[in-house]
Amino acid sequence: MLTVFRFSILVAVLSFISILLDPRIHEPAGDLNTTVVILNWSRPFNVNKIVSEICKNLFDDVVHSVIIWNNNPKPMSFENNFANASCPKSRVQIINSPDNLYFQARYMACAQATTPFCFIQDDDYLILPEIVRAFVRRIGDNSASTSSIHLQPPHEMLSSELRTVVINETLHTTFAWLGYGTIVKRSRVVEFISLLDHLNLLDEQHKMADNYFTILSNEIPERWFDAGIELGGGQAFTVGTEGEERNNRHIIEAAKILESIISAGDVASTSLPYVKVQPNSPLLPTISRAPCHGRLCVFETSIKLIPDEVYDISVSSISDMLVLEKERLKALGEQNATEYLNFAPSNAVDGIRDTVFRSAENGKHGEYVILDLTECHFYDRLQWVLEVGAHMGAILDRSVYESSEDGVNWHAWGKRADCSNALDDGLRTSRVMSCVISAEKIRVRYFRMRLLEDVEYKWEFHEVYLSPIQE
Structure with a gap:
């Protein structure tokens, strides 16, 4: 099995080579400031539908390119999976992963992007083009201090709200998934990957990166209500009691890590990337939003x-x-x-x-x-x-x-x-x-x-x- 460290090096090398050799990297981006990152595990038909919608509606003004990270052992290719998607091949990148890297794959894919923002989603939801545009404008607005915006159906929003923890002026955090649709600054993703490497976490913890992303930031991210359009099909990653227990275990572990970082003192905390040592979050939620x-x-x-x-x-x-x-x-x-x-x-x-x-x-x-x-x-x-x-x-x-x-x-x-x-x-x-x-x-x-x-x-x-x- 390829270790996380070795695979990180491989991805970095491939990314550097692609920048040197791929002419599309040097095309003027204009307003195309977002890379879409999609994970595939067991729903290739859904991924085709999602990519088709993006290419048809967002390639002219918002999206620079699409990165599809295929965690499934069955390889994907543009010719076999996306020839009918009305997409230029030069703007669709497929990464066939040698191992199933679970959630961490989306962060590694975003880190390879050449745009300032990444829009991240799983393969079981269709996000309307106007919502992606609204996300991009909001995160690019100078008046918005947020570094990520998460789309959440009401049941996930309620869970995220009730989990919100504010302890004095030092700990402000909660948990929110990314797969329902999330816009994030690429620079923050790079910092997050660097933090995980710095903390010397286990391979399993790297793979379960979603359970650590919002918590370790030590800031309460912006979240928007939206029921989403479920595509269904395939096999879900989190199923049953075992899946819930695994998620909860990593959420608690992320909380313990953040608490340890903050309690270590200012000098130790400020030397780490990604973690906000002086969070600026309201004590109570004051604004609700929906696209x-x-x-x-x-x-x-x-x-x-x-x-x-x-x-x-x-x-x-x-x-x-x-x-x-x-x-x-x-x-x-x-x-x-x-x-x-x-x-x-x-x-x-x-x-x-x-x-x-x-x-x-x-x-x-x-x-x-x-x-x-x-x-x-x-x-x-x-x-x-x-x-x-x-x-x-x-x-x-x-x-x-x-x-x-x-x-x-x-x-x-x-x-x-x-x-x-x-x-x-x-x-x-x-x-x-x-x-x-x-x-x-x-x-x-x-x-x-x-x-x-x-x-x-x-x-x-x-x-x-x-x-x-x-x-």
Whole structure:
């Protein structure tokens, strides 16, 4: 078996040779600042579908190239697996691994990339092109301090939130998978690989790198809600009790390593790559985000999804992260947990009126929702459409509607929402109201609805979107 160290050297040498000999490396990248990294184990048909979508939709403006790391002993080739994918062969790289390197393969692949960002995903989810674009714009935004953004379905988001540990000003961390779709700065991946080598971890720990990535960073990464499009098929890596126990074992080990690093003191800590010795994370989650489906935008809200008292439960050691999750889940209660899973923010921008984003508590003064277009646009005339629950009239009437080019300076429209019952397949329903706020001659990136006082009703959004009016 090829050891991790020897294989790392091999990959580095091959990468260096490819840079010297491969003419595509020297092509002007322009805005093509992202490399997509896909792991294949048992779903080659899914990988073909994913790569086809990327080549068709993202090769002109976002994605420079695709790296497919094949952990399966059956070799893959462009001719046999991707000839029908409408991709230029020069921009698709296939690495047939001599061993199954599990999760660490995605980091080794990203380290070989020549772009500043890597978009990482597994072979069982399809990520919409507009979501990848939103990721790239967000992580490239100078105002965003995050070094990775993780897409998570609601059940994974809840787990990640409840595992969040903040101990004083020195330890701020949680766990989040990368396979649902993650954008990450390539420089951080290189630092992470360097850290694992520096720590002299075992081969198994290297292979289970996903279980260490977010925890060892000692910062709480940005995470976006999205249910994703499951492709299924094949054989999953984590199956049953044995798989869960393996994952939990490595999560706890990662927590112990981080605790050991931080407790060793400033001198020892600052000599290591990747670990943030002065984390800058909020004590409680303050913002929730979800990417739009079918259009390029991000839904953002300050509405609380988990009561503050749940976060009052804490631990003195991050190695108790999994115990903390169980205790907080118990405090949250079954009903609140079910509502969290069923009424996530992503439901407001998934293009499906039947799904709902609903707050856990009644509306409070200062809470807001924002639609971020990711860049400025000029509109002659447009409508901001809010499809909401019928009881939302009280919240709409007590809110101010604002727009901004930079997210700092806001302009109040001085208008109220014009509402009517929504039409659903030709049938009028009183369950959903369609509310419109209109504007003319406006240059804007952000739209915000902000509540001016406490209200005895919950927020409830079925869909939120912009509708430009053609002259």
